[in-house]
Amino acid sequence: MGFLKEQLNDNYLDELNEIERKIKKIWSNPLLPWFTNHGLSHSEQIISNANQIISYLSKYNNFSLNEDEIFIFLASAYLHDIGMQFLNVDEISIEDLTDNEYEKIRKKHALKSEELILKKRFPVPDDKSMSYSLGLDSLNRGYVQAISTLCSGHSSANYKDVYNRIKENPLIVNNKKIKGDLLLGLLLICDELDISMIRTDERKFSTFNPSSYSYMHHFKHLYVKYIGISGPKIEIVYEFPEKFFSFAVYLYTIVQDKIKIELKRFNSVLEDRNLPKFDNEIQRSTQFNEQLPFPNKEVLKKFKKECEKFEGPTLKNKVQNPAYSPSDDPSYLYSLDLNENDINSINCEFG
Known part of the structure; x- marks a missing residue:
């Protein structure tokens, strides 16, 4: 069942199981199948990441989450990405959506998730007159407001605004303040840490004609074999063809510097609460x-x-501190016999 769910009584578990059933139905037919998985298995991995983080933090006497807070976090983990299944962009039909509209969906999905959660309904894609229940009908407004707020802030673009909103107006459930800042930071980092090949499906992906940008996201996940959390440490195992190693600095930078950005935000919350970072x-x-x-x-x-968006330490130390090399000589980065047909005019010189 997992550490967090074990802390809940049967009533909370029943509510959570109902949400899970509804989410499973909504994601039974992903409308953007070439995107990385945003459905139930993604939510379960977020919860698994949270189990490891909370299990570690629970060793400290000044850390605790009550049942309301655990339930709200778990419900948010299931519901946070439903906006990715809502493809009504500028009243354009699904068949006519372009790469620009797909990118709008990516950028706005967290706010769309918030909107749908507040309505407690999800429109049926092929029939706007019908909608699915999100399993929230029996919850009072405090729960729904808290869940929707966390979901709106799980994306990098929205996090700061939502965090500030929570600090100014704490989330209230059953007439009690909840640790909204901590739950928001937890959802943010656990979501970011779910980057791995498990979220890709080569068979589905190859049947479509995605853009190069979508392919980049696909390979970014495909080349991450594993991300592990052990106490306060995070470990990443990459796996890719040897000839990609000359370009690996791009992958390392995109994956690790993004994690470091979100980790800094989460650590700031932990520090404010006198918890170990x-x-x-x-x-x-x-x-x-x-x-x-x-x-x-x-x-x-x-x-x-994509790499150029980041100016963090991974890119700056790309040659001085190679992540892995069969040789002790960093010049190995430049000496691979790359397939010119694949890379053509790509510049391999990083220095």
Whole structure:
């Protein structure tokens, strides 16, 4: 059942099971199947990440979550991404959506999730006159407001505004303040830590014609074999074909610097509550797997462009501190026999 669910009584578990059943139905047919998984298994991995984090924090006497707070977090983990299944963008039909509209869905899905949760209903994609229940009908407004607020703030773009809103107007459930800032930070970091090949489906992905940007997101997850949480430490195991190693700095930067940004936010909340922080330095290792596909040159360019959004330590130390090399010589980064047909004009020089 997991650490968090074990803390709940049967009434809370019944409510949570009802939400889970509704979410399973909503995600039974993903409308953007080439996107990484945002459905039930993603929610369960977020909960698994939270179990590990909370289990560690629970060793400290000044840490506690009550049943209301645990229930609200778990419900938010199930509901936070339902906005990704709502494709009504500017009244454009699903068949006519372009890459620009898909990107709007990505950017606005957290706010759309909040809106749907407050309504307690999810529209049936093919029939706007019908809707699914989200399993929230028996909950009072305090619960629904708290869940919707956490879901709206789980994205990087919205986090700061929602965090400030919670600090100014604490979330109230059953006439008691809840630790909204802590729950929000927990959802943010647990969501960010669910980057791995498990969220990809090569069979579904290959049947569509996604953009290079979507391919980049696909490979970003495909090349992360595992992210583990052990006490205050976070470990990432990467796995990709050997010839991708010359471009691995892009992957390391995109994955690790983004995690570090969200980890800094979560650590700030922990520090405010006099709780132990998690290590800022992420442990990483790399394995080669020649069975995995290699991205084409357009996807590699998207990796580079995405990488340029970050100016953190991973990119700055790319040559001085290579994550892994069969050789002690950092020049190995430049000496791989790359397939010119794949990379064409991509510049391999990082220095």
